[in-house]
Amino acid sequence: MARSTFVYVTYIRTTPERLWSALTTDVEFMKQYWFGTHWDSQWTAGSPWKMVSSSGLISDAGEIIEADPPRRLVMRWQHQNKPELKAEGASHCTIELEPIGTTVKLAITHTIEREPSKLIEAVSGGWPKIISNLKSLLETGAIALQDAYPPAVSR
Amino acid sequence: MADRGDTDTLFKALADPSRRRLLDLLHAHDGRTLNELCEHLDMTRQGVTQHLDLLEAANLVATVRRGREKLHFLNPVPLQEIYERWIAKFEKPRLKAISELKKRLETANG
Numbered sequence: 720m721a722r723s724t725f726v727y728v729t730y731i732r733t734t735p736e737r738l739w740s741a742l743t744t745d746v747e748f749m750k751q752y753w754f755g756t757h758w759d760s761q762w763t764a765g766s767p768w769k770m771v772s773s774s775g776l777i778s779d780a781g782e783i784i785e786a787d788p789p790r791r792l793v794m795r796w797q798h799q800n801k802p803e804l805k806a807e808g809a810s811h812c813t814i815e816l817e818p819i820g821t822t823v824k825l826a827i828t829h830t831i832e833r834e835p836s837k838l839i840e841a842v843s844g845g846w847p848k849i850i851s852n853l854k855s856l857l858e859t860g861a862i863a864l865q866d867a868y869p870p871a872v873s874r
Numbered sequence: 875m876a877d878r879g880d881t882d883t884l885f886k887a888l889a890d891p892s893r894r895r896l897l898d899l900l901h902a903h904d905g906r907t908l909n910e911l912c913e914h915l916d917m918t919r920q921g922v923t924q925h926l927d928l929l930e931a932a933n934l935v936a937t938v939r940r941g942r943e944k945l946h947f948l949n950p951v952p953l954q955e956i957y958e959r960w961i962a963k964f965e966k967p968r969l970k971a972i973s974e975l976k977k978r979l980e981t982a983n984g
Contacts, residue, residue: 722905724904724905724938724947725904725947726904726936726938726947726949727936727949727950727951728933728936728949728951729933729951729952730933826936828938847950847951847953847954848954850951850954851951851954851955851958854955855958864958864962
């Protein structure tokens with residue numbers, strides 16, 4: 720079974736409701752921690768979603784497979800912009816929120832049925848920065864990183 | 875549980891060569907079972923389990939159940955936070971200098 724997966728977990732001092740809205744419906748909040756990018760969807764099972772950058776470019780898109788606010792979101796995910804990533808086809812992203820004490824455990828699992836995967840390589844570099852910024856913004860009101868890929872860091 | 879992934883737990887988890895070796899193994903190939911990890915370490919199964927528990931408590935390892943198997947994944951989020959806390963700050967002036975230089979050169983070319 721050839722499969723590429725990553726699992727990212729963080730604990731954020733917030734409520735599941737607040738975190739859910741930060742991840743889905745609160746577009747202006749999202750742009751603050753996501754380097755200007757936002758997700759656009761109705762957030763119900765079967766509805767489409769797209770990821771729109773600050774310049775209006777649609778980088779990724781797909782459908783919502785399962786939406787159980789504020790607990791669980793499963794989405795079909797296909798990259799749209801770079802041909803070699805788009806050619807890999809659909810991947811699946813599962814986002815789970817679980818209250819633990821005064822925190823919410825946020826787990827993001829991204830899987831594609833192939834190995835190796837350029838898509839998984841690409842998204843696995845982006846998620847830690849986004850999650851870390853989200854945690855920082857929810858807990859302190861300020862983001863940690865201004866640029867996703869600072870110009871001096873060769874990519 | 876609320877202290878999961880706090881700084882002390884994180885550095886204690888990193889302060890051991892066997893645990894760093896486990897992270898290296900997961901970095902090379904993610905999603906491994908306990909048995910697969912044991913194959914690469916000269917240590918009892920119980921010892922590996924204890925190290926993995928500490929890594930999970932520090933949030934450096936995330937686990938996913940798939941059927942009867944428990945798969946282990948390297949979770950880089952706490953390390954990203956260390957980067958942001960102590961390194962990102964020092965890059966800013968350099969980044970600013972480079973972006974100024976780029977701007978000036980590109981304007982001159984245009």
